[in-house]
Each structure stands twice: as C-alpha cells, then as structure tokens.
Amino acid sequence: MAGPSRRALARRLESVADFSDPDASLEQYLTPAELAAHICHLAGLQNDLEGRVVDLGTGTGMLAIAASLAGADGVVGIDVDRDALELARRNERTVAAAASGHPDRTLEWLRGDVTRHPFSTTDATVLSNPPFGAQRGNRHADREFLETASEIAAVSYTIHNEGSQEFVESFAGDEGGDVTHAFRAELPITKQFDFHTETEETLEAEVFRIEWGPQG
Template identity: 35%
Template sequence: MKKITRKKHLEMKLQSIPTHPKPKVGLEQYTTPSVIASDLLWNAASLGDIEGKNVLDLGCGTGIFAIGSALMGANSSLGIDIDSDSIDLAGEVSYNLNVGNVEFIQSDICDFNCSYEVNTVFQNPPFGSQRKVDSGQDLKFVKKAIELDFDVLYSFHMASTEEFLMDYYNENNLDITHIFRYEFPIPKIYDFHTKENRNVNVIVLRAEF
C-alpha cells in the first residue's frame, strides 16, 4: 500500500478499524479514537519516529497504532496483545486494508521478547480510569518497554498522575521530550457504567532512552 501523506487520510483509514469485539473489564479495553491516534501518529512521524523504523505496539488491542504506523511507512510494525479476540480482528483488518509489514502476536507483554531492534514503542495500556482495574498497570508496560531497549516511547497515562510519572521516568533514565494532552472518551460498554459517555484527561509521554 502507498504511504499515507495526509493526516486526514490517515484518520479516515483508522476510522475503519473496529472497536474491541468483546471488551473485557479486567483489561480496560477502550479503543483509542481515530482522531487521537492519527494526531499522535502524525506527530510521531514529524519527529522521525515512524518512517523506516521498527515499531512495536504493546497492548495493541485491535491494532490502531501498529496499522497506522505501517500506513505511515514503518519498516516493520508489530502488535502484541493478551486478548485473542483483539488479535484476530487486528489481523483481519490489516489484511482487508492491504497493509504490509505488520504482524500481530497474542502474548502477555511480560512474556514477550523481541528478536530484533525496536526503534519506536507505542502503548495505550490500562491506565486506571476505572477503580475496578488494578492500579499501576501502565507502569508494567513502561517497565517492559525499558527491557526492550527502545529508542523512543509513546505511552498513555492519566493526566492526574503526571507529577508522579515525571519522577518515575526520570528515575528510570527516560528523557521526556514531549507531552501530548487529550480528552479520551470512555464509552458505556461495561455493566457498571452509569453514563453513556464521559471524557477523561490523558497525557501521552514521548520519552527517549
């Protein structure tokens, strides 16, 4: 497929990626909206973090960052997720979109080891927007990214934890170069939700190792 060169075209392509088919509350599976994913990917590309790079999407869900990176000219794009339903759907979508150089693997991120150099990591982990989800899951993803010896990390977190995260990243020798801020919509997809939709403030930290 020809590399996408316009942000609006990227967003339109990402809109065709379905949400999680069977969202599981324990995994806090909220699909990243195409408008947020396309904005972050576009910024990452402008910073030289996608084209010609080996991109890894940890906790990829239905593959929006893995597929988006491939559409933006990544050398290779790999998505990892523990949920088989998400992985199956991500593979179907990438096939239907005729996206090359993208692969999806079902695995707990703690058990995953990459056999080649990873340049850029994207991750939208469970960041604790619901009290029923164990706190600290996002830090588990950061620790795994560190193990993989990446060049650049883009990681979603609750905005309310920004001060703590600044210290945490610094203690782990991660140099935060950019902070992207978004209102992330949380749809009513679980039984305990009382509102149809609500927005939570999130940040995406770009860090170099």
C-alpha cells in the same frame, strides 16, 4: 516516502472496529482514530518510524495499523487476548481494502504478555495505550508497560490517565529517559460495561513521548 497527512491518516483509521465484547479486566477501549493519527504523524516527523515499531497491548490494532499506514516498515502488535488479536487482523484487512494502492508494509500480530515479552531489541519505537489501572487488581498496570518500553525502546509514545505527568517523568528519569513531548487528549468511551452510568463519557488523558537512555 512521506506518509499521509494527519487528517488523511485519521480518515483511513475511522473504519477500525471497536470491541464487540470488551474485557473490563483488561480495560479494553478503542483508541480514537484522531489520536492514533496524531501520535503516528508526530512519530513520523520525529523520524521514529524508521526502525521496528512495537504496539504494546495492541487491542483493536489501532496504533499498529496507524504506524503502518504512516510509513513504518516493520510493525508488531502484541496482546495477551486472542480475541483482540483476531479483531486486529480483521481491522488490518478492512483498512487495507479501503486504502488500495498503499504500498505493502510488514505488520505482524503476536500473542503474548507485555510484562513477559519476547523482544530482544533495545532500539524499537514503542506505541501503547496501556490500561490506566482503573480496575481492581490492575493498579499500576501502565507502569508495567512503561517498564517494558524502557527495556526494548529507544523512544516510546504512551497514553496515560490525566494527572500522570509527574509519575511518568519520575519513572523515565529513574530509567535514564527523558520526556520530550507531552500533550492532553480526550478518549470518548461509549457505555460498554454494567458499571458505566452514562451512554458516553470522555476520559481525560495525557500522551508522552520518551527518549530512553542507552540500554545495558
């Protein structure tokens, strides 16, 4: 059965709550509902929601919940932060309550380190809004998420800082993958940390769909 329209999906996701006490070291920001809807709508059109979907660094649960609402039968959200997973569970309940009548989907939450993941699959669809590596000690954090995606995924959708296309295409090529779609996105960020100087700022980002080569 076809999932909801992109616009309807974005409306359902508007009730997903942001972090009340985000961890700067983990670069915890809310993925915009409109962007999550865009990614999962595209994934549905590409028939990428028919197998297992894994949201790496799920945070608020936005991408995992979006995939579930878009029609994915099995979704796993993994995060290293226990508080983030509790928020994701609350968001799942909130969205489910507002989407009465929607068929039940399998959605699991797992605490774990993305870089030392427990997944044995090689044909998942990965969704991820990884840390951009903007914080000290976090450099190349998005590379580690791509490394995991290349191990477990047949296809992935990842969000990166503006100017990442050359890096992403080079990394994918080295791992036998191919960037098939790329588009720009904006991430509005409200003032959450002491080092933020504006009430709200907009991060320019880029989203990439990668088809990964045969594993092994």
